[in-house]
Amino acid sequence: MSHNESLSSSSPTAKGVTGFIQDWSADKQTYQVPWGKAMMWIFLVSDTFIFSCFLVGYMTVRITTTEPWPLATEVFALSIFGSDPIPLVLIAIMTFILITSSGTMALAVNYGYRKDKKKTVMLMLATAALGASFVCMQAFEWTKLISEGVRPWGNPWGAPQFGSVFFMVTGFHGLHVTGGVIYLLIIARKVSKGHYDKKGFEIVEITGLYWHFVDLVWVFIFAFFYLL
Amino acid sequence: MASAEGQQHPLGIYLKIWVLLFVLSLFSYMVDYLHVQGSLRWTLVLLFMALKAGFIMAIFMHVKWERMALALTILGPPSVLLLLIFFMAVEGNYTESARVEYFGQDANQEPEHVVHH
Numbered sequence: 001m002s003h004n005e006s007l008s009s010s011s012p013t014a015k016g017v018t019g020f021i022q023d024w025s026a027d028k029q030t031y032q033v034p035w036g037k038a039m040m041w042i043f044l045v046s047d048t049f050i051f052s053c054f055l056v057g058y059m060t061v062r063i064t065t066t067e068p069w070p071l072a073t074e075v076f077a078l079s080i081f082g083s084d085p086i087p088l089v090l091i092a093i094m095t096f097i098l099i100t101s102s103g104t105m106a107l108a109v110n111y112g113y114r115k116d117k118k119k120t121v122m123l124m125l126a127t128a129a130l131g132a133s134f135v136c137m138q139a140f141e142w143t144k145l146i147s148e149g150v151r152p153w154g155n156p157w158g159a160p161q162f163g164s165v166f167f168m169v170t171g172f173h174g175l176h177v178t179g180g181v182i183y184l185l186i187i188a189r190k191v192s193k194g195h196y197d198k199k200g201f202e203i204v205e206i207t208g209l210y211w212h213f214v215d216l217v218w219v220f221i222f223a224f225f226y227l228l
Numbered sequence: 229m230a231s232a233e234g235q236q237h238p239l240g241i242y243l244k245i246w247v248l249l250f251v252l253s254l255f256s257y258m259v260d261y262l263h264v265q266g267s268l269r270w271t272l273v274l275l276f277m278a279l280k281a282g283f284i285m286a287i288f289m290h291v292k293w294e295r296m297a298l299a300l301t302i303l304g305p306p307s308v309l310l311l312l313i314f315f316m317a318v319e320g321n322y323t324e325s326a327r328v329e330y331f332g333q334d335a336n337q338e339p340e341h342v343v344h345h
Contacts, residue, residue: 016296023297031298041302048306056309056316063320066327068339073260075342085344092257099253103246106288113236148344158339202234205290212288216281223277227260228270 034202037209044213047176051217054169055224061161070157072226075150076141091226094137095218101130102215105208112204117191120204124188127211131181138174142167169221176214183207235290245287252276252283 014022023030031038062069077085108123145166152167154160187207190196196203256276259269286292291299327333 020296020300023295031301032295033298038298041298045302045305049309052306052309052312056312059313060316060320063317064323064327066324066333066335066337068337070339071342073263077342077344079344088257088260092253095253095257096250099246099249102249102284102288103242106242106246107239109235110237110239110242113234156340157342200234205234209289212284216284216289219277219280219284223256223273227256227273 034206036206037202040206040209044209047213051169051172051220054165054172055220058165058169058225061165062159065159065161067159068157069159070155070162075145075157075162076226078144088226090137090141091222094134095222097130097134097137098215098218101127101134102212104130105211109205109208112191112201115201117194117197120201121188121192124184124191124204124207128181128184128188131177131184131211131214135174135177135181138170138177142170165225169225173214173217173221176217180211180214183210235293237290237293241287245283248283249280252280256280 013019023032073087074085076091077087078090079085080089104123105127108120108127111119111123145163149156150163150166152164155163184207187203191201191204253276256273259272259276264272285302291302294302324335328335
């Protein structure tokens, strides 16, 4: 940390393009953020490429196949209490749950910087609980589709790649959510035990970056896989 | 130095963006629910998606308030993906046309309707 401070004490303060040039050309640390935050961003950029590979691969098989693509709006319809099937209803609920969890996470970061530990921990636990419920719904969705005969190599309604894309993309995203829930629980516990009282609460923001990224990926999956 | 105290902003902006994200999600769901089809569907879904992604990154992930050196590190490399998307779309269309032309496959089949039980 003393390393950080000695570097930032003489840091350039210009903003915009001038600041950009100063940050890169000065003979010192480029990113004027805690190293953990810079590293989380580097990780998220690399993770962006992984998810992009999946989504671009999905686009390619969907364009190339001459077999009809199954209608997502019908595949993911669900009847609730014996109603007519409501299109995409569970996916919509999952989307709202993830947005809600992003909101609670943003508030947790805010209260962390206000040093309100109790609210920070409660909001992080709420975020983790919402994330866990998201994973449970995803597991339900998988179970339902598997029981209807969707497999990575085929399905009853059209192009076989539908199943492989569905299981790979939502599975990889679900894995990220699961990892995020564990990460949140670990950090929330450490916050409540006073680990960061002296170090500062950047760690909550770093955890938040990961969580918002998981929500961000879902925005793209929701649009490209479920809606288009 | 701003980053020593971290990203501190009034609560109100988070709450406003939160509500906005809900509304945008609702809009994109309504596109499907109301069976909007064709190019209007694509336009609306992509528009709401871009707005949601933009607000999450700019406000919730604080990119709006970061120094340009970090913001461009985050946004620069992924923007090259647009080229990959373009190339793969061109290549994909070629593959599909080859399958139609040389293998006689029918690219205009209707998907089976889904019956849940």
